[in-house]
Amino acid sequence: MNMRSILRFGAKICFVRRKLVFDARLDQIPNVTARTPVTFRFGDASDLLRLSEGTHDYDTAATRFSLDRLLAGDRLVIAESAIGPRDEVLFYAWLMFGQLDLGVGKYLPLAPDSVYSYRLFTAASHRGKKLCAAYFTFIREQLEAEGHRRLLCWVESRNLISRRVHEAAGFHSIGCIWHIQFLFRSYFYVPKTLRASLRRSHAEHTSAALAAGAGASRV
């Protein structure tokens, strides 16, 4: 084992990371069409098994976790080429209801009208073609029809591309979660105000904003 691999292993088991929590009102997500012809749809277990380690960064542990999440009610969204062979998944993402997953089996409760979007991935050969932006348009239509109002997610602060993609899709940051990994244990610091914001419904957010506006105009 050389110095570089020792350092890499150390950075894997001991780190401090910031997860930026993003929030978007579904009705503020813009209409975007992908720059390559694709069809979005919800996937099932057989679609999940098409995700490979090489093309989709999906290893056996991820597949096992996702099979459990499918049974728990999470939904897989996939995009396939609308012109070429339909055997390749060009994009996938997941939706979770009622809770936001911090990884390592820890969850934060969400308002019933909010949905958590996670594990977004575009195949490397198709990045920059607005597949991710078009995914938000697809789920906006589906989720609004079911009565949902807000979409939430978290992005590692160092993932600048993902931050940009979310901001362009109408998301704004509502706080940050500190993730401390020490040896093989994960610890999270979630500010109380952020927990409360995640639990508030869209209607509660709107009335709080109106009350704050009324207070400001009285000053």
Ligand SMILES: CC(C)(COP(=O)(O)OP(=O)(O)OC[C@H]1O[C@@H](n2cnc3c(N)ncnc32)[C@H](O)[C@@H]1OP(=O)(O)O)[C@@H](O)C(=O)NCCC(=O)NCCS
């Ligand atoms: C984040 C990710 C899903 C975005 O998917 P995408 O389909 O390429 O997204 P879009 O095409 O809608 O937008 C990509 C943006 O990144 C920019 N970009 C920067 N570097 C890029 C690169 N190397 N390749 C492609 N796009 C790049 C594009 O120009 C575009 O910005 P623009 O709208 O200002 O032009 C994709 O980069 C990915 O799968 N990354 C690895 C996994 C990941 O980080 N997932 C997010 C977890 S929160």
